[in-house]
Amino acid sequence: xxxxxxxxxxxxxxxxxxxxxxxxxxxxxxxxxxxxxxxxxxxxxxxxxxxxxxxxxxxxxxxxxxxxxxxxxxxxxxxxxxxxxxxxxxxxxxxxxxxxxxxxxxxxxxxxxxxxxxxxxxxxxxxxxxxxxxxxxxxxxxxxxxxxxxxxxxxxxxx
Ligand code: HEM
Numbered sequence: 001x002x003x004x005x006x007x008x009x010x011x012x013x014x015x016x017x018x019x020x021x022x023x024x025x026x027x028x029x030x031x032x033x034x035x036x037x038x039x040x041x042x043x044x045x046x047x048x049x050x051x052x053x054x055x056x057x058x059x060x061x062x063x064x065x066x067x068x069x070x071x072x073x074x075x076x077x078x079x080x081x082x083x084x085x086x087x088x089x090x091x092x093x094x095x096x097x098x099x100x101x102x103x104x105x106x107x108x109x110x111x112x113x114x115x116x117x118x119x120x121x122x123x124x125x126x127x128x129x130x131x132x133x134x135x136x137x138x139x140x141x142x143x144x145x146x147x148x149x150x151x152x153x154x155x156x157x158x159x
Pocket of ligand 1: 151
């Protein structure tokens with residue numbers, strides 16, 4: 001496959017994935033907070049987010065495959081040894097955090113732990129849900145800004 005095709009797939013996957021995280025964080029979470037008492041929030045949110053979790057799994061997989069394919073085809077491994085390419089690290093870190101969350105931590109124990117936590121301390125559990133999504137969205141946006149500028153030769157941190 002031409003690496004240009006991989007780049008196009010990479011960006012499409014990232015748009016659907018991080019766009020979804022933006023929608024969940026800035027629209028869905030505030031609406032669930034407004035419409036439900038703390039004790040009911042997590043269950044409601046979980047039911048609504050289920051469809052997006054499925055979409056996030058395949059977009060994360062596609063972004064990772066296309067990303068590593070480009071690293072291999074363009075032979076960019078050296079970049080991971082240079083701080084100037086912090087945005088390559090930002091992409092990899094963002095991807096790793098999401099992949100771990102979606103494929104390992106959530107299915108293995110996070111869902112159950114959150115259900116238990118929100119039954120005993122619903123307000124603290126809900127604040128954690130909001131904070132986690134804010135953090136993940138920020139990470140994704142930083143990676144996008146850094147990567148778009150960086151892949152056109154501009155280091156946003158040294159600009
Ligand atoms: C395993 C994880 C990832 C790898 C290995 C990877 C790799 C790459 C590579 C090699 C490029 C091309 C760089 C260049 O042309 O100099 C790229 C571009 C890009 N990546 Fe990633 N990436 C990964 C994850 C992500 C994530 C998580 C995001 C966003 C949240 C992201 C967003 C982008 C964007 C926006 C571009 C720029 C496309 C352009 O303007 O041409 N990538 N990525």
